[in-house]
Amino acid sequence: MSNIKNLKEFAQLAGVSTATISRALSGTGRVSEETRERVAALAERLGYQPNATARNLRTQRTMTIGVLVPLGHEAAQHLSDPFFNTMTGFLADALSDHGYDLLLSRVLPKGDRWLDRYIGSGKVDGIIVIGQSTEFAVIETVSRRYLPMVVWGGQVSGQNHCSVGSDNRKGGALAIRHLIERGCRRIAFAGPTQGPEFGERLQGVKQVLRETGLSETLIELPSHFEPGAAFEDIRAQLEGIAAMPDGIVAGSDVTAIGVLRALQALDIDVPGQVKVIGYDGLPVGAQVSPPLTTIDQQLRHGAGMIVDLLLRRLAGETTESRMIEPILIVRAST
Amino acid sequence: MSNIKNLKEFAQLAGVSTATISRALSGTGRVSEETRERVAALAERLGYQPNATARNLRTQRTMTIGVLVPLGHEAAQHLSDPFFNTMTGFLADALSDHGYDLLLSRVLPKGDRWLDRYIGSGKVDGIIVIGQSTEFAVIETVSRRYLPMVVWGGQVSGQNHCSVGSDNRKGGALAIRHLIERGCRRIAFAGPTQGPEFGERLQGVKQVLRETGLSETLIELPSHFEPGAAFEDIRAQLEGIAAMPDGIVAGSDVTAIGVLRALQALDIDVPGQVKVIGYDGLPVGAQVSPPLTTIDQQLRHGAGMIVDLLLRRLAGETTESRMIEPILIVRAST
């Protein structure tokens, strides 16, 4: 390998000006075919590549998208959360398909300036926020003056920021209908209570219960977000329960897995005695036993949609929020 | 929010030179305390932040570390792999503790220049490679001329590149000894066969078997890397097996989870009829049922170590590879 440090040096070796090199390598502007080929060959041979930072400065674009995971109170636990990690992976794929890099940032939201600070640094061309968490208001405010931002999460009426997420109400309804069809009558809803997404899912469940005249029987089992704590929460509540439910809708797959473990710890058969359905469609759901019935949010598809919308916004378009169709995936837990 | 675009503009508003602003905000160089405070207050009020790209160009550092996941043949599947995702999360934490950002890249290794290309672009100050996969040779070559690189993976004698990983041979030995203590006599090893790490783990197992005079009985159950395919591989092999093993060492937790499912599908009780032990210590292992006994590689600790070594190399030190002590975590699968 050689020691070409910069364009100027390379240009001298090639015997042309830096301008010509730049145009030859980027394929823009008028350069003779012969020169272009000669330069390209030399660059390949010497291993020359234009410096990304300098280019970014000059072109005012970084070709990098920041992915932010706002960590709420349960900071330490989120890090290994399968949902975020899975989503990040899909986003990385979708972005790299379009030539963008992914800058991953764990953010502890502090005050209401954390998003501004991130944007102001100019490290990225646009941002993707995974989950509104407790930061809905901050995101909403920023979205009014900063366009290239797309959020994974729930969608409420009147919302300004562009979000992508499944139709949580519909998904909740799907879940509960499935349990009812399977014969469940004493239904419980397990999961975290805060955040717009979970609320909507719960609403979907309640609505169907009302419609079918079962509404009196809904049991609520609040739990933490994090897998281990969720398991403990659920187990503690189920252990002392007066009448065991025969069907449990979980607010997420992570919660559902906690529910499965709790039931197993209490020696309750799934799906024999209790049926369990999750929400998310994480790959890991297929790997637990019994494999988890769930509402699939089509995360891979969602990631593609997020990136697509973001690119449009980067180009100046204004885009509407999108809902993803939730899909029932029946496995062995119901 | 205001519309300060750059240092020059801000300097005019503040009534001092750009040089002074820069020094005041960065805290380097000689600036009177009074000026410093005034500038800082104004910057806070106007929301001014120096442009990261320009700074990167001038200082010749990006404060960004690239994390590369070389995808072997099983490209499509790796993306949702819990191991990579977990590791990436821990690395993100460790890096941000030191003020570095994490640039995530999925790389399809093509030819032997992919690493050079990545380094040559100048987007990052250093790189972390997760898993040597089939790219051991490329990594080794590059490591001779490019210092700021640390690799998660196995360590072989004479290796030049700096790697961090558990003592795979020792870990394999730990796993098999545990099974033997639990009374297992017909041992199987399940998992992918390529890659230095898995090989070492298998060697550890074999060595202990030899020492205890059980070596004749090792059954090998090769499988794909990816969870779903691994499950199928294992199930197919166990289904037609002449004599079922009573203890299975899996090459990774992901494989182990596939083994658990395969056994469940065949209606074989774990740990009653067959005991299963994994390798990695992924959080998800605690969430499956039965919770997985495993060899913990202390990934969080490992990530911290990788970052620590990388920072040293960035500072010009040469560093040796490190082994992480594998730890037996006993759960319900054995």
Next chain:
DNA sequence: CAGCAATGCACAATCGATTCCACAAACTGC
């Protein structure tokens, strides 16, 4: 063959910071 357009290339400005150097003012010691 003159006149004009198209082509290929080089010069120099520019992106937005950091930092070396110079210089003036304030301070020190004798």
Next chain:
DNA sequence: GCAGTTTGTGGAATCGATTGTGCATTGCTG
């Protein structure tokens, strides 16, 4: 009160690319 240091600040070079403008040279048309 003067020489010598310290302190605070500004001017200008610099990082490494991209790109607008201008100047030859070549090719084409009538």
